Amino acid sequence: MAARPAAGRRAVEVLLETELPRAEGRRLVLVDAVWAGGDEEREFTVRVDGAARRVHVTDQDSPLGIADAWRRHTTETDPGGDSVLVVTGRVPADQLGWDLRGHAVRRRPLAVEQADIVKQLFGAGDLDTRMVRETWLLDALLEAEPPGGWPRAGSVLTRDRALRALLAARVGLGDMRADSLDLDADTLFDWSRTPAGPRLFAELPDQQRAGLAEWLEEVTGPAAPTLLALAADGRGADALPLGALASAVLACPSAADAGFALGTLFGRALGSFDVLGPYAAAATGVLTRWIAQAEAGGGAGADAHSRVLAVLERADQLAETARLTGLLAGDRLLPSGYRTRLRSLAAALDGRPGPAQAALRDLADHQLAVLHTESTERARTAVRLLRWLDTPQAAPGSVGRSVRHHMESTGWVDLAAGILAEGDASRDSEVGEAYHRLIARVRDRRRQLDEQFAAVLATWTEAASQQAPNGALLIEDVLAEAAAPLARDGGRPLILVLDGMSADVAVELAAGFDRRNWTEIVPAAEAGRLAAVAMLPTLTKISRASLLCGAPAEGGQDVERAGFTAFWKKRRREAVLFHKGGFEGTAGHRLAPELLGALADDRTIVGVILNTIDDALADGRESGRARWRIGDIAKLADLLGAALGAGRPVLLVSDHGHVLDRGPREAGPVVAEGVQGARWRTGPAQSGEVELAGPRVRAGGGRVAAAWRDDLRYTARQAGYHGGASLAEVTVPVLAFVPSDSEIPAGWAALPAENTAPEWWRGAAEPAQPQETAPAPPRGKGGRKQPAQSEGLFPQPPQPGHVTPGEQTVRSKPYETQREFVRNAPAGPAVAAALDALLEAGGKLSPAAVAAAAQAATGKSERNPQRFVTMLERLLNIDGYPVLQLVESGRTVHLDKELLRQQFLEGTPS
Known part of the structure; x- marks a missing residue:
């Protein structure tokens, strides 16, 4: 016997809304279907022609029952009213008398056509033919109609659209009003x-769950049935963690042993082991995309970051309950795999760099390395320090060479040690102890260097003066040797004095300059950044006054302002110096209008003192955080923005450095005689101190005892100190930058970002030799090197008879033709050298590095790296093909090797 059709409340409502407007006042509706609604739904209201009509529903299976129900409705329930009686049941029309049929709408029982009702609910003209046979779907659509109704479907309601709308309405999956199919x-x-x-x-009827699962498998892939089975089993929240765990199990060497335990975790949701592969692939694909979103950053990135870690930590918990943790220790996705690799790296830190570097590669290969950024970076920093420890240690040689080497190498050691001292975010005790042991080894070696430097400093100080610097750049000569050259030919440098900025802080700040806007420069005769020697002892009132006066001096703000103005007046330039409080804007101003006015004046040299770092040593930065970024220095970002807007070069300089206090909190000050400051005193030198005397000692009657050990102090505990004789305190960083769209001043050259870090930091295959192992070029007053052969990042000129790819390019016919259309094109050797440098570097370099390669080959200064790269684009990008282009918002030059070959080197080996 065929199943009897059923009608619920919504089906009856739609039927009444259709029939009653043309019922000519009839109040009896016979429905040829059994009632599928509940008893509580037998009375309701429908709107017909804008008016509310009360409806009563009754079930009757005989003509007499129908007649009796109609009599009671008209005489007892609603005599003389307009309410409607709906009678459901299966009484054939030919058994009903004509008197009863005369009261009924259409004078006969009305069939409930679910397909027609669904069409009407969706406002569709027609229905997907497949849906007519799927009564479960039609029933579900009638039952699940949302309060606001189904969205309009247009001419045809497709099966996909109906199922998407049903999923959204019943289980909250997807958007029922979306125009496109967005389920994956x-x-x-x-x-x-x-x-x-x-x-x-899980609460849906079995037939609906089965039908939805079948469709979702068609749309989203083979993972759907297993996932939905987990959901039906009340374990939907574990669907993704179990997928990640399945991926780990299938990839582990003991997959057969782990498979049974994994099956117990899935339970009855796992139909067969054959579906594990597709299910695991789908889950890891989702997680991989989330990881990429997290790496991209932003609000969505932060959300993806937390989602990934929550899912994978849960996967690890499930693995532990099934005793799978040990088998999955090497997995590339699970957090336990990352922790295992991190511990392996930590264990290797007690040996030579080779095994640690291999462990670092293994750690970086883990998919969570990009999410655990801080932990991965600290591990990389630890390996860098291990490489440094493995380099030969040479004697300092001279004060000038020592401070330069500190700026170029040992200052980076201090930065790395500070980063590592902050501890690992994982709080793993094994990792923390390994870092602690490594830091101890680094500090031991740094103290040896400081002790050696202190002895050289003591000898040098006895006779060194501004007239006889003995190869060192003195702090009082920084304005003459660095600022004045920037002021030639109408230059207007902004001189920013960051009180207390040591070399480790300087290299971190320099890395934060946006290379799209700024180009770092150094004197053309120098191989790297400038470093000066502070006045002694390394105090602000002595070193800063000497810096700003351009001569040995001592005093406060009045002395500094007068000396700064006098220095520039001798050079026929006006100058103004702003101290703390004088450059900060009032309400509504980020910077003081007086400062902005001075920066806008082409005649004025502007200096600004920033005290953030020095102030933090006394009462800020609890525990001495290692990293200082531009945003951490009050108003530095605003000052750089103002300088950029005014087209001014910037000279970033310190007056002295500092050491941080990373000793135990219970450690008190050293008791000594003649204490004058945190790190210096009068009297004979004791252990950890050096006696300094001579014309550069501007306190204590020209003779002081200064601490060279970083853990020695004479006063109450602070975050850090200065006044001593360590490399970190005596070295004065000097950094120069010009706006990237302006020309590099004469006598200066771009410093590629690739050339700033020492070799041990970058990770060269062989340890870098310290600079002291090679004789330094002779220096004149102020420590200026004589011109020397360029070395380092770029290769030596090719041997005779060897033609490089760059040379082949500039000799090719397409290049010669293109060059005719480019005005003022750079010389062929410059282009060839730039291309060869890019190819050697794997196709990516900074604009400054590309320009430096050209300059090294031709001897001609490329004074605007951005413009040079633009000329290369015009020469190489024939017909719009991007052989060479600026990427990463202008920070990187990218050379497409294959396009270069196709355009210029066709027929040559690739």
């Missing part, structure tokens, strides 16, 4: 983590 594995797994979605799915 990502959406499905994301839905599985919602609090209500899987529960609602």
Whole structure:
């Protein structure tokens, strides 16, 4: 016997809304279907022609029952009213008398056509023919109609659209009003983590769950049935963690042993082991995309970051309950795999760099390395320090060479040690202890260098003066040797004095300059950044006054302002110096109008003192955080922005450095005689101190005892100190930058970012030799090197008879033709050298590095790296093909090797 059709409340409502407007006042509706609604739904209201009509529903299976129900409705329930009686049941029309049929709408029982009702609910003209046979779907659509109604479907309601709308309405999966089909594995797994979605799915009737699962498998892939089975089993929240765990199990060497334990975790949701592969692939695909989103950053990145870690930590918990943790220790996705690799790296830190570097590569290969950024970076920093420890240690040689080497190498050691001292974010005790041991080895070696430097400093100080610097750049000569050259030919440098900035802080700040806007420069005769020697003892009132006066001096702000103005007046330039409080803007101003006015004046040299670092040593930065970024220095970002807007070069300089206090909190000051400051006193030198005397000693009657050990102090505990004789305190960093769209001043050259870090930091295959192992070029007053052969990043000129790819390019016919259309094109050797440098570097270099390669080959200064790269683009990008282009918002030059070959080197080996 065929199943009797059923009609619920919504089906009856739609039927009445259709029939009653043309019922000519009839109040009896016979429905040829059994009632599928509940008893509580037998009375309701419908709107007909804008008016509310009360409806009563009754079930009757005989003509007499129908007649009796109609009599009671008209005489007892609603005599003389307009309410409607709906009678459901299966009484054939030919058994009904004509008197009863005369009261009924259409004078006969009305059939409930679910397909027609669904069409009407969606406002569709027609229905997907496949849906007519799927009564479960039609029933579900009638039952699940949302309060606002189904969205309009247009001419045809397709099966896909109907199912998408049903999923959204019943289980919260997707958007029922979306125009496109936006369901995929990502959406499905994301839905599985919602609090209500899987529960609602579990509550659906079996036939609906089966039909939806079948369709979702067609749309999203083979992972859907397993995921939905987990949801139906009340474990939807574990769908993605189990997928990650399945991926780990399938990839582990003991997959057969782990498979049974994994099966117990899935339970009855796992139909067969054959589906594990596709399910694991879908889950890891979702997680990989989330990891990429997290790496991209922003609000969505932060959300993806937390989602990934929550899922994978849960996967590790499940693995532990199934005793799978040990088998999955090497997995590339699970957090336990990352922790295992991190511990392996930590264990290797007690040996030579080779095994640690291999462990670092293994750690970086883990998919969570990009999410655990700080932990991965600290591990990389630890390996860098291990490489430094493995380099030969040479004697300092001279004060000038020592401070330069500190700026170029040992200052980076201090930065790395500070980063590592902050501890690992994982709080793993094994990792922390390994870092602690490594830091101890580094500090031991640094103290040896400081002790050696202190002895050289004591000898040098006895006779060194501004007239006889003995190869060192003195702090009082910085304005003459660095600022004045920037002021030639109408230059207007902004001189920023960061009180207390040591070399480790300087290299970190320099790395934060946006290379799209700024180009770092150094004197053309120098191989690296400038470093000066502070006045002694290394105090602000002595060193800063000497810096700003351009001569040995001592005093406060009045002395500094007068000396700064006098220095520039001798050079026929006006100058103004702003101290703390004088450059900060009032309400509504980020910077003081007086400062902005001075920066806008082409005649004025501007100096600004920033005290943030020095102030933090006394009462800020609890525990001495290692890293200082531009945003950490009050108003530095605003000052750089103002200088950029005014087209001014910037000279970033310190007056002295500092050491941080990383000793035990209970350690008190050293008791000594003649204490004058935190790190210096009068009297004979004791252990950890050096006696300094001579014309450069501007306190204590020209003779002091200064601490060279970083853990020695004479006063109450602070975050850090200065006044002593360590390399970190005596070295004065001097950094220069020009706006990237302006020309590099004469006598200066771009410093590629690739050339700033020492070799041990960059990770060369062989340890870098310290600079002291090679004789330094002779220096004149102020420590200026004589011109020397360029070395380092770029290769030596090719041997005779060897033609490089760059030379082949500039000799090619396409290049010669293109060059005719480019005005003022750079010389062929410059272009060839730039291309060869890019090819050697793997196709990517900074604009400054590309320009420096050209300059090294031709001897001609490329004074605007951005413009040089633009000329290369015009020469090489024939017909719009991007052989060479600026990427990463202008920070990087990218050379497409294959396009270069196709355009210029066709027929040559690739």
